Amino acid sequence: MGVAVVKLGSGNTASIMFALERLGARAVLTDDAARVADAERVILPGVGAAATAARSLETSGIGEVLRNFQRPVLGICLGQQLLYERSDEGDGARGLSFLNGTVTALRATPALPSPHMGWSRLNVSRESALLDGVRSGDYVYFVHSFACPVAGETIATASYGETFSAAVERGNVYGCQFHPERSSEVGARILKNFLAISCS
Amino acid sequence: MPSKRIIACLDVRDGRVVKGVRFAGHVDLGDPGELATRYRDDGADEVVIYDITASAERRTINYQWLAGVARVLDVPLTVAGGIRTLEQALACLEHGADKVSINSPALERPELITEIANVAGSQCVVVGVDSRRVDGVWSTFQYTGVESAMRKTPRPMLDWIVEAQERGAGEIVLNCMDQDGVREGYDVAQLKAAREKLRIPLVASGGAGAPSHFVQVFAEADVSAALAAGIFHSGAVSVREVKAALRAAGLEVRL
Numbered sequence: 461m462g463v464a465v466v467k468l469g470s471g472n473t474a475s476i477m478f479a480l481e482r483l484g485a486r487a488v489l490t491d492d493a494a495r496v497a498d499a500e501r502v503i504l505p506g507v508g509a510a511a512t513a514a515r516s517l518e519t520s521g522i523g524e525v526l527r528n529f530q531r532p533v534l535g536i537c538l539g540q541q542l543l544y545e546r547s548d549e550g551d552g553a554r555g556l557s558f559l560n561g562t563v564t565a566l567r568a569t570p571a572l573p574s575p576h577m578g579w580s581r582l583n584v585s586r587e588s589a590l591l592d593g594v595r596s597g598d599y600v601y602f603v604h605s606f607a608c609p610v611a612g613e614t615i616a617t618a619s620y621g622e623t624f625s626a627a628v629e630r631g632n633v634y635g636c637q638f639h640p641e642r643s644s645e646v647g648a649r650i651l652k653n654f655l656a657i658s659c660s
Numbered sequence: 661m662p663s664k665r666i667i668a669c670l671d672v673r674d675g676r677v678v679k680g681v682r683f684a685g686h687v688d689l690g691d692p693g694e695l696a697t698r699y700r701d702d703g704a705d706e707v708v709i710y711d712i713t714a715s716a717e718r719r720t721i722n723y724q725w726l727a728g729v730a731r732v733l734d735v736p737l738t739v740a741g742g743i744r745t746l747e748q749a750l751a752c753l754e755h756g757a758d759k760v761s762i763n764s765p766a767l768e769r770p771e772l773i774t775e776i777a778n779v780a781g782s783q784c785v786v787v788g789v790d791s792r793r794v795d796g797v798w799s800t801f802q803y804t805g806v807e808s809a810m811r812k813t814p815r816p817m818l819d820w821i822v823e824a825q826e827r828g829a830g831e832i833v834l835n836c837m838d839q840d841g842v843r844e845g846y847d848v849a850q851l852k853a854a855r856e857k858l859r860i861p862l863v864a865s866g867g868a869g870a871p872s873h874f875v876q877v878f879a880e881a882d883v884s885a886a887l888a889a890g891i892f893h894s895g896a897v898s899v900r901e902v903k904a905a906l907r908a909a910g911l912e913v914r915l
Contacts, residue, residue, distance in 0.1 A: 472784070474756035478731045507753075508781050573861045573884060575783050575830055578662030579705055579914040599663060599914040601705075601736060603758075603783045603830075620662065642736045642758060644700070 462486035463655070464499030466522055466539075468513045473505050476536070479641035483648065485655050493521035500659055501531050506538030510549040510563070510606070513538055523556060531659045533633050534590075540628065540635030541608060549606050558633045561609045567621050568605075575605040576620040580638075582646075588615040588629045590636075592653045598646045600626070600638035608637060663912045664878050665885035666899050667863065668699035668892050669708040672741075675725065678712070679841070679890040689893040693729050696737075699892060702899040705914060706736045708761065708887065712805035714742025715764040723755040730756020740788055741805075744768070749776045753784060761833060763788035764802045767813055767820075770827055777828030782860075785831075787824040791817040791850065792837040798850055801837060817850075822857050832858060833887060835865040841890060843869025851881035863887050871897060871905035878911050 465476055467489050480487040480503075487503075488495065496502055504526070506513050517523035526533060535543045547553045547563035555563070568574030579599040584591055594616075607624035610617055618626035618637070627650075628635040634654060640647035670677045670692050677689040689695070696707045709729060711721045720742035730737055739757040743749050744765035752760050766773055766787055776785045790801040798817040803809035813820075821832050834854050836847035846867045855862050861884035864877045868888035877886050891897045903913040 469779075472753040472756070472758050472780075474727065474730060474754055475737070475758060478756060479734065481731070482734070508779060568859050570856075570859065572661075573859055575860070576662065577783065577831060577861050578665050578884065580662040602662065603736075605783070639736075639758075642734060644734050648734060 461498065461500045462488060463501050463503060464496045465489045465503045465505060466496060467491040468506060468516050469508045472507060475639075476503060476505055476641045479648065479651055483652055483655060491520055491522070493525045496522050497525045497529070499531070501654070501657070502526065502529060502533045504533065504535040504539035504542065506535060506540075506542055508538070510538060510541060510547040510553040511551065514542060514553040514555060517542065517556070526556060530632060532654060532657045534654050535633075535635040536641070537604060537637060537639060540625075540637050541606060543628070543633060543635050544608060547606060559611075559613050559628060559630060561611060563606050563608050566605055566607050569621065572621045575603055577603045580618045580620065582616045582618055582626055584616045586615050588627070589657050590629060590634050590650060590653050591615055591627060593649050594646060600640070600643040600646055602638045604637060608635075661912060663705070663914045664906055665705040666703070666874070666902055666913070667706040667708055667885050667887040668704040668899060669710055669865070669887050669889040670695055671889050672709055672711050673713055677893060679893055693732060695893065696729050696733055699899060700733060700735050703903055703915065704735060704899045706738065706885070707733060708738040708740060710761070711741030714805075716803045716806035716809040718742070720744070720748045721752065723751055726752060726757060727755040738786055740786075744772065746772070746775045746779060750780065753780055759784050759786050759831070761786035761788045763790065766824065767800065767802050767815070770823060773824055773827040773829050777830070782828050782830035785829050786833055787821070787829040787831075788833045788835065789817060789821060789824070790835045790837050798853070804837065818853060818857055821854055825858055825860050829860060831861045831863060833863040833865050836867060839867025842867065843891060845869065845873040846877040846881070846886065848877055848880045851877060851883055855882050861885065869896075871902045874902045875905055875909045875911065878906065879909065
């Protein structure tokens with residue numbers, strides 16, 4: 461039990477583990493589908509390229525586990541993007557399809573360098589257990605070149621040339637485009653909220 | 661637009677934070693973990709740990725020690741110093757770094773940028789560039805952490821940053837060596853020229869001595885972030901004061 465943090469490939473998963481440790485959560489970093497299936501809740505960090513991550517979700521069997529998972533799941537950054545049907549990144553990637561729509565590239569212009577890297581304001585669009593105590597105008601840390609559409613599941617937006625889903629919720633599935641583990645007090649609160657969401 | 665980022669850089673030598681003037685003659689300033697946490701409390705948007713002698717000594721940062729800093733920090737952490745293989749870059753990321761910054765090894769073998777970007781993503785790859793004007797040309801320097809090893813490369817800075825971007829860098833830190841440590845302000849002309857060549861974020865480095873220098877570099881060179889080391893370490897200027905000055909000048913900052 462405890463939190464399973466899905467290890468999809470190479471990249472920074474240590475900062476999520478450290479953030480959970482600071483919150484006193486019991487967490488394990490794993491690429492084992494059986495351990496994910498047994499977890500109380502799951503964090504899908506998603507590092508690297510969308511197609512590679514999507515492929516390893518399927519080959520590991522974790523994609524199938526998540527499709528049947530009834531307890532809270534949180535996708536972070538690419539992890540949120542993987543909740544959608546597909547992504548335009550690279551030659552295209554098929555996601556978990558918890559959410560409808562396609563993840564598209566942020567439009568880079570000379571005035572707006574890509575990736576969108578830095579602290580941007582959240583605009584909270586509807587109430588959610590994940591964002592309890594988080595207010596519009598709070599800053600969180602983003603690093604991304606692709607973005608998720610704004611729709612019914614959107615609980616907060618942010619803007620960088622265009623407005624996109626900064627956080628989402630549908631049923632037991634949650635997502636953050638930003639990095640709560642690197643977003644100081646605001647991020648810690650969001651992770652704490654996720655850890656407090658009921659598993660029943 | 662994201663807020664303008666203020667990055668506190670910890671120049672580390674033998675496990676201690678040091679500060680040199682014009683890249684030579686270092687002074688001990690304290691423990692890196694303590695300083696990193698202090699900067700985060702003071703409002704730093706990011707922390708860079710730079711092991712200044714690693715590259716010239718052909719080694720990289722101590723991973724356990726890196727994990728110790730990453731464990732207590734809840735803002736982004738970049739590691740620089742001696743990362744010359746994909747394996748070393750990944751080990752840094754797996755021990756809690758959010759980004760790796762490569763400088764001299766990228767000049768030795770530019771393919772390294774692409775190798776790391778392909779596996780970990782461009783957003784993890786920062787290319788650090790040390791530049792100084794030589795005969796009227798902004799020229800790229802290598803092994804600048806150790807005075808005896810430092811050398812000028814044949815690459816003009818403006819060519820090198822564009823190549824680094826094409827090879828997959830997610831961000832460029834341009835350290836203007838003529839300004840470094842002298843606290844007379846960032847090299848706005850050089851940074852502006854670099855910014856016009858890039859579509860990835862540019863970080864200004866070298867020369868900060870007063871809050872007004874940060875206002876100037878954001879307003880005039882349109883950089884995404886400004887990095888400083890010495891003025892924060894010595895307590896001459898705090899991150900908070902810098903942010904207050906930026907806000908007063910109408911620039912967006914996270915306070």
